[in-house]
Amino acid sequence: MIWLTWRQFRPQAIAAACALAAVAIVLVATRPGLSAGYTAAGLSACHAHCATAASIFLDRVGNFDKFLDFAGVLLIIVAPALMGLFWGAPLIAREVADGTHRIAWNQSVTRTRWTIVKLGLVGLAAIATAGLLSLIVTWWTSPIDAASLAGGSAQAATGGNGVHVTFNGFAEARLDPVIFDARGVAPLGYAALAFALGVTAGVLLRRTLPAMAVTLVAFVAIQVLMPNFIRPHLLPPAHITTPLSTQHGQVNTNAGTGITDIQLTGSFNQPGAWVLSDVVITPSGAQPSDIVVTPAGPEFTVLPRACTPTPGSAFNPVPCRETLAAMHLRQSITYQPASRFWPLQWIETGIYLLLAAGLGGVCVWQVRRRRTP
Amino acid sequence: MTNAIPAIEARGLGKRYGHRWALADCTLAIPAGHVVGLVGPNGAGKTTLISLATGMLAPTTGTIEVLGGLPASDPGQLARVGYVAQDTPTYAGLSVADHLRLGAHLNPRWDAGLARRRIEQLGLDPKQKAARLSGGQRAQLALTLALAKRPELLILDEPIASLDPVARREFLQALMRVTAEQELNVVMSSHLVADLERVADYLVVLVDSRVRITGEVDDLLATHHLLTGPRRQAASLPDSQQVITESHTGRQSTFLVRSTEPVIDPAWTVEEVSLEDLMLAYMGHASGSPQGQRLEVRQ
Numbered sequence: 020m021i022w023l024t025w026r027q028f029r030p031q032a033i034a035a036a037c038a039l040a041a042v043a044i045v046l047v048a049t050r051p052g053l054s055a056g057y058t059a060a061g062l063s064a065c066h067a068h069c070a071t072a073a074s075i076f077l078d079r080v081g082n083f084d085k086f087l088d089f090a091g092v093l094l095i096i097v098a099p100a101l102m103g104l105f106w107g108a109p110l111i112a113r114e115v116a117d118g119t120h121r122i123a124w125n126q127s128v129t130r131t132r133w134t135i136v137k138l139g140l141v142g143l144a145a146i147a148t149a150g151l152l153s154l155i156v157t158w159w160t161s162p163i164d165a166a167s168l169a170g171g172s173a174q175a176a177t178g179g180n181g182v183h184v185t186f187n188g189f190a191e192a193r194l195d196p197v198i199f200d201a202r203g204v205a206p207l208g209y210a211a212l213a214f215a216l217g218v219t220a221g222v223l224l225r226r227t228l229p230a231m232a233v234t235l236v237a238f239v240a241i242q243v244l245m246p247n248f249i250r251p252h253l254l255p256p257a258h259i260t261t262p263l264s265t266q267h268g269q270v271n272t273n274a275g276t277g278i279t280d281i282q283l284t285g286s287f288n289q290p291g292a293w294v295l296s297d298v299v300i301t302p303s304g305a306q307p308s309d310i311v312v313t314p315a316g317p318e319f320t321v322l323p324r325a326c327t328p329t330p331g332s333a334f335n336p337v338p339c340r341e342t343l344a345a346m347h348l349r350q351s352i353t354y355q356p357a358s359r360f361w362p363l364q365w366i367e368t369g370i371y372l373l374l375a376a377g378l379g380g381v382c383v384w385q386v387r388r389r390r391t392p
Numbered sequence: 393m394t395n396a397i398p399a400i401e402a403r404g405l406g407k408r409y410g411h412r413w414a415l416a417d418c419t420l421a422i423p424a425g426h427v428v429g430l431v432g433p434n435g436a437g438k439t440t441l442i443s444l445a446t447g448m449l450a451p452t453t454g455t456i457e458v459l460g461g462l463p464a465s466d467p468g469q470l471a472r473v474g475y476v477a478q479d480t481p482t483y484a485g486l487s488v489a490d491h492l493r494l495g496a497h498l499n500p501r502w503d504a505g506l507a508r509r510r511i512e513q514l515g516l517d518p519k520q521k522a523a524r525l526s527g528g529q530r531a532q533l534a535l536t537l538a539l540a541k542r543p544e545l546l547i548l549d550e551p552i553a554s555l556d557p558v559a560r561r562e563f564l565q566a567l568m569r570v571t572a573e574q575e576l577n578v579v580m581s582s583h584l585v586a587d588l589e590r591v592a593d594y595l596v597v598l599v600d601s602r603v604r605i606t607g608e609v610d611d612l613l614a615t616h617h618l619l620t621g622p623r624r625q626a627a628s629l630p631d632s633q634q635v636i637t638e639s640h641t642g643r644q645s646t647f648l649v650r651s652t653e654p655v656i657d658p659a660w661t662v663e664e665v666s667l668e669d670l671m672l673a674y675m676g677h678a679s680g681s682p683q684g685q686r687l688e689v690r691q
Contacts, residue, residue: 022497026490027483118481122537124464125446126498127471388450 070170107217149210170290194293196246208371291357404454429592474543507540528559
């Protein structure tokens with residue numbers, strides 16, 4: 020049974036091996052440049068307060084490396100779906116559609132064993148492929164991830180509250196929902212589930228193309244639901260309320276027209292944290308509707324009256340600051356700290372593996388039910 | 393191969409799809425040591441019965457045992473039954489040699505010598521992909537796979553329906569040669585009566601999802617007679633003569649009757665029936681249940 024499974028899987032295995040090799044060659048070839056930049060920025064020798072060095076490094080990352088970083092994320096997110104579609108869905112559906120299951124099920128091997136061996140071997144291949152891909156990409160991108168964790172940010176959108184560490188759009192903290200999906204062990208779970216979804220859809224629908232369509236829709240739905248609704252609660256989120264004072268804030272004035280901009284800065288500074296909610300509240304707990312929280316910090320959409328310049332007269336910032344101080348604003352943040360990365364990775368991977376195993380059980384049960392002449 | 397355990401034994405066997413019974417109330421015991429022809433029009437339930445016998449389907453009602461065991465229940469049972477499915481499927485992407493390797497890996501009793509000899513005799517190129525074989529060659533490959541497994545019972549579902557006459561004859565010759573050599577039980581379905589007539593020594597006739605008649609060919613031929621004589625009603629025949637079909641002209645009546653006793657009425661011209669006529673009579677104008685009770689006469 021192992022021989023037959025391998026013989027049938029061989030073309031896909033060769034294709035996957037070639038793709039992996041191509042990715043590995045590109046990443047191994049470009050990684051020394053990235054490491055050199057990391058060392059040159061002084062980050063290898065830095066053990067505390069490395070945000071500045073990290074920012075210097077991230078500023079210097081070249082465009083091609085930025086592209087590779089992005090492509091790596093994309094590849095790891097797409098690969099499990101591809102394996103679900105092209106390895107999972109046809110695994111049994113194609114046998115039933117071609118009638119070859121009537122050969123397979125009449126050799127001296129029970130259907131249960133046939134299903135388990137096929138599911139197990141090709142499933143392990145899918146998991147291993149995702150694992151190798153994640154390993155290579157995580158290794159390649161580790162200087163960028165480390166710099167991000169050290170608090171660095173490229174072309175510093177400084178003056179922010181330190182919560183959102185943005186790197187000019189090419190990389191973010193690894194707890195960021197998109198980056199999280201493309202790092203560590205989670206891709207192994209995704210591959211297992213996508214594959215199991217494909218096989219199950221194939222067993223139930225018995226035709227490859229509809230099974231592929233259902234697999235894609237189901238997997239995308241799960242991958243959207245997970246980071247938005249489930250992952251935030253896998254571990255109880257941390258919560259912090261910090262005062263926002265005008266001392267920390269930045270009031271930009273223009274001599275002619277008065278205040279152009281009020282930006283408040285909280286004291287929350289946790290590089291790499293995943294912020295789930297970030298609101299400004301008054302002492303009564305109300306959320307002023309004229310303050311929005313931007314990546315750079317809370318901002319007024321409508322300036323308080325004291326801060327509104329009077330046409331014709333010189334602007335006096337003092338009453339404005341006093342008014343702001345009297346509002347006793349606070350920032351209320353719910354977040355997952357950066358240290359939760361690995362616990363969340365393991366929990367999520369475990370959930371996906373369990374779901375995949377459950378679907379595998381459904382496949383075995385359905386094939387045993389004997390309803391396909 | 394004469395032992396007490398029947399090749400196939402079914403009791404009250406039925407299979408329903410939605411509201412339609414593909415096979416209903418099937419009770420039969422096919423003794424071992426025969427080449428069994430399973431015959432019936434398209435849609436009569438032949439494939440359903442075979443699917444139940446190979447364990448591809450689970451019955452809705454009743455039970456079926458093959459060589460004394462539940463179909464496909466364990467590797468040992470699977471090893472005892474060879475199956476050539478309808479349209480003789482093969483793995484399109486695998487070569488002839490790969491199919492033999494598949495058989496060798498999946499069957500403990502695999503006879504590699506037999507498989508190799510047959511492929512040589514057939515003149516098949518082991519490196520050829522199954523997708524590029526002709527229909528006849530694919531059927532032969534499927535038969536080779538089933539035979540080299542060294543089964544005790546070989547089940548074939550319309551293996552030659554889609555073949556041209558030459559390939560059909562070659563397939564049947566190969567099958568007859570092997571059954572003679574190996575003392576193999578064979579159950580083969582076909583709606584092509586003439587083909588079964590050449591190989592079968594036992595018949596099961598299925599019509600409208602039900603078993604019409606079963607028995608050894610010699611017995612069936614000896615107990616069926618074609619009677620021609622002056623016009624009479626079927627009811628006037630003695631009880632020992634079961635009417636299968638009847639036809640009447642102005643003065644003459646023709647009856648196909650089943651009777652274990654010789655027909656001695658001098659009014660009749662008694663003729664033997666050919667197996668083909670016999671099967672066609674049951675398939676076209678069935679009037680009896682396998683137990684032999686008279687139910688109805690249809691014209």
